[in-house]
Amino acid sequence: MTGYCGVYRDVIEKTPMKPSVLLINPWIHDFAAYDLWYKPLGLLYLASILRRNGINVTFIDFLEDDPAMLFEPNIHMGKRKPDGDGSYAKQKIKKPLALKDIPRNFYRYGLTANILLNRFKKIPRPDAILISAMMTYWYPGLFDTISFVRHVYPGVPVVIGGNYVSLCLEHAAKSGADFLLPGAGEVSVPPLLKELLKIDIQILPDPDDLDSYPYPSFDLLKKPGSLPIMTSWGCPYRCSYCASYLLHPKFQRRNPGHVVDEIEHWYLRYGIRNFSFYDDALLVDSQEMAVPMLKEIIKRNLPLHFHCPNGLHIREVSEEIAMLMHKAGFKTIRFGFETSNLLRQKQTGAKVNNEEFVEAVKNLQKAGYASDDIGIYLLCGLPGQPADEIAESIRYVQSFGARPILAEYSPIPQTTLWPEAVASSPYPIAEEPLFQNNTLLACRSKSLTVETYQELKQRTRRSHS
Ligand code: B12
Ligand code: SF4
Incomplete structure (x- = not known):
């Protein structure tokens, strides 16, 4: 765990009229990670579907670039190429115990807790948090993200989905999330949110017809290359x-x-x-x-x-x-x-x-x-x-x-x-x-x-x- 415990008290707690859902692309913990034009596409599709139903969607990309990272301690800055690919900012962290004998450094890729807290301060308190998980072996970054948001927003339900949850459901039960939804999020998320937030979600794409899907909410990305x-x-x-x-x-x-x-x-x-x-x-x-x-x-x-x-x-x-x-x-x-x-x-x-x-x-x-x-x-x-x-x-x-x-x-x-x-x-x-x-x-x-x-x-x- 990093030093973010306790600071969540600073987070502004505004209650908007519309239900609000926070989507998160979590940290990656790995020996190496390179951004080959990667964007959390599944989450951004979900964002559009929720918005269509009048839900206020906020998004925090833990992997985003931010020049403010220059002033954070012990950070290797990432570099972006003109074509949009590039390396993420990273910070050396302790290796998980299982990997202690592997002779390579281990990193957290993405923004620091400090910078993220500032982002959290600018958004309304969510009614639910949805986090996406891609590679199965990236779960430590996901688990840490879950602990982090739990400190920021105690009591807000945390839902996880994505490839790791679909492929390692049993293991994902250790994540500390409240709900684990394997498979297509557009099918599983609306019924859960209906129940959790007591709202009506009616405008849904037909999972058998990809042309019925809205475009992903790319406007939520900060200046994508x-x-x-x-x-x-x-x-x-x-x-x-x-x-x-x-x-x-x-x-x-x-x-x-x-x-x-x-x-x-x-x-x-x-x-x-x-x-x-x-x-x-x-x-x-x-x-x-x-x-x-x-x-x-x-x-x-x-x-x-x-x-x-x-x-x-x-x-x-x-x-x-x-x-x-x-x-x-x-x-x-x-x-x-x-x-x-x-x-x-x-x-x-x-x-x-x-x-x-x-x-x-x-x-x-x-x-x-x-x-x-x-x-x-x-x-x-x-x-x-x-x-x-x-x-x-x-x-x-x-x-x-x-x-x-x-x-x-x-x-x-x-x-x-x-x-x-x-x-x-x-x-x-x-x-x-x-x-x-x-x-x-x-x-x-x-x-x-x-x-x-x-x-x-x-x-x-x-x-x-
Ligand atoms: C894009 C991609 C890449 C890119 C980008 C990654 C990067 N680091 O830049 C590249 C090509 C570089 C890549 C590399 C690799 N990849 Co890759 N990659 C993918 C791919 C094709 C697409 C993922 C995607 O965005 N899909 C599209 C969106 C729409 O789907 P989605 O995000 O999954 O979202 C849906 C659901 O998951 C769910 N959902 C998503 N989020 C959430 C959240 C909630 C709350 C809920 C409820 C639901 C939900 O709903 C969404 C809509 O239906 C997947 C295969 C696949 N079909 O998923 C493989 C995949 C993830 N990769 C895989 C592999 C093996 C690799 C490599 C190891 C290959 C290699 N040997 O080099 C490397 C590792 C690279 C690394 N360390 O970063 C494996 C998984 C491995 C694992 N153990 O987890 C996959 C599954 C490929 C496969 N067919 O087997 N990869
Ligand atoms: S099943 Fe074979 S051909 Fe199809 S995506 Fe996987 S590796 Fe490629």
């Missing part, structure tokens, strides 16, 4: 290491024209020129979404940059898609290839094979992408995966003139690969989500030593043959 756009939820594939279908059991899409309308809206309203896509399957069945969407962006002549840090489906990259992506302004392109090993491709879900990879890279090069632009994620540290396989995959990707990027395997509860992950790990990954941190390579085989891993990382930086 970039914004995320969702075109779909879920994925039709079932890769054994992935949680997509657990979080969104149905693959659903918006109308591509509506997506471009939204992009244009944020460009015209706030001058946003950088957009990220978080979709799990943006390019799948490209005639349904990617092709019409890209053509429309080009037709409207929007001077924008798009970033896809979350891995696109490389098998979908036809000559047409590659040209359209390049022309529409897709700047950061990352693809999930994972391995060049045929057997592992088949065992983990067969989302792509080597021929499809080679064809797609050729199409991207032809469209004008340089080798360094074509980022290819390779999974590293899967249960039973020998270091040689990763080395061979790096060589393979480089030999076709693309850039390999290692994605360290994070074991995720409830996925198909989970039982094998639990069996292969020397850590109690099922009892302690901290060991699901990708940094730990918790399921790596014997041949993938720390030195070998460092060496493989070095190889990914070498120039391409």
Whole structure:
């Protein structure tokens, strides 16, 4: 715990006429965290739905940038790049006991308690607090956020949701929150708030029709350098290491024209020129979404940059898609290839094979992408995966003139690969989500030593043959 106990008495307690709900994007506690165009999109969708129903919504982003952080003690300031990605401000903190033997520093990413208290002073006392949780192994930042808001607003109900709650419900019971809501917040939050606040919530989106959703409340973000756009939820594939279908059991899409309308809206309203896509399957069945969407962006002549840090489906990259992506302004392109090993491709879900990879890279090069632009994620540290396989995959990707990027395997509860992950790990990954941190390579085989891993990382930086 940090030194914020007791100071909550300063917080102004105003009671507004309308019910008021505070949404919080919590601290991250981790060895490393980099902001790859990340925004708490789920929370901001919830904000719009609540506002539509006359609820007063306030939002505090614990990860926001603030120049006042310069005057806080022991802070490493974050740096933002022109495209909107960048590093968060961070403060070294004590490692959780479970990680005491890991020889790396541990940090709290985000604003200090001092600065946050000033923010809390400026908002009305909420009737309920909703906090979002993303990575399973980020729960210490969430738990600390909960203790913090409990001190600021004793007696106000705290509700948590998001991926951690959906994937580790039992563990989340230790969080100290009053309500745990796994799954889609837009389905679970309205009935709870109706009951808690004794209010009427009637205007709801249809969870089976993404076009019925309001735009996220991006006006709550402080001067965003970039914004995320969702075109779909879920994925039709079932890769054994992935949680997509657990979080969104149905693959659903918006109308591509509506997506471009939204992009244009944020460009015209706030001058946003950088957009990220978080979709799990943006390019799948490209005639349904990617092709019409890209053509429309080009037709409207929007001077924008798009970033896809979350891995696109490389098998979908036809000559047409590659040209359209390049022309529409897709700047950061990352693809999930994972391995060049045929057997592992088949065992983990067969989302792509080597021929499809080679064809797609050729199409991207032809469209004008340089080798360094074509980022290819390779999974590293899967249960039973020998270091040689990763080395061979790096060589393979480089030999076709693309850039390999290692994605360290994070074991995720409830996925198909989970039982094998639990069996292969020397850590109690099922009892302690901290060991699901990708940094730990918790399921790596014997041949993938720390030195070998460092060496493989070095190889990914070498120039391409
Ligand atoms: C965007 C994203 C990223 C980005 C941004 C992260 C960043 N640090 O900048 C990038 C690409 C960089 C990334 C990286 C990684 N990611 Co990632 N990422 C995602 C992704 C695709 C989308 C999350 C999202 O915003 N969804 C959209 C919004 C609308 O949904 P949402 O916020 O979840 O909100 C909904 C519900 O959760 C709920 N809800 C949300 N908040 C609240 C609050 C309340 C109170 C309630 C009731 C409900 C609720 O309602 C919302 C609406 O339905 C998810 C997959 C997914 N489909 O969720 C993976 C995911 C979270 N990532 C995952 C992984 C494995 C990783 C990596 C480890 C991959 C790797 N090996 O390198 C790294 C780790 C990076 C790090 N340390 O930061 C895993 C989870 C791992 C874990 N153990 O938790 C996921 C689930 C991917 C998967 N398919 O398995 N990631
Ligand atoms: S294709 Fe990608 S998003 Fe879909 S299940 Fe596989 S890894 Fe997950």
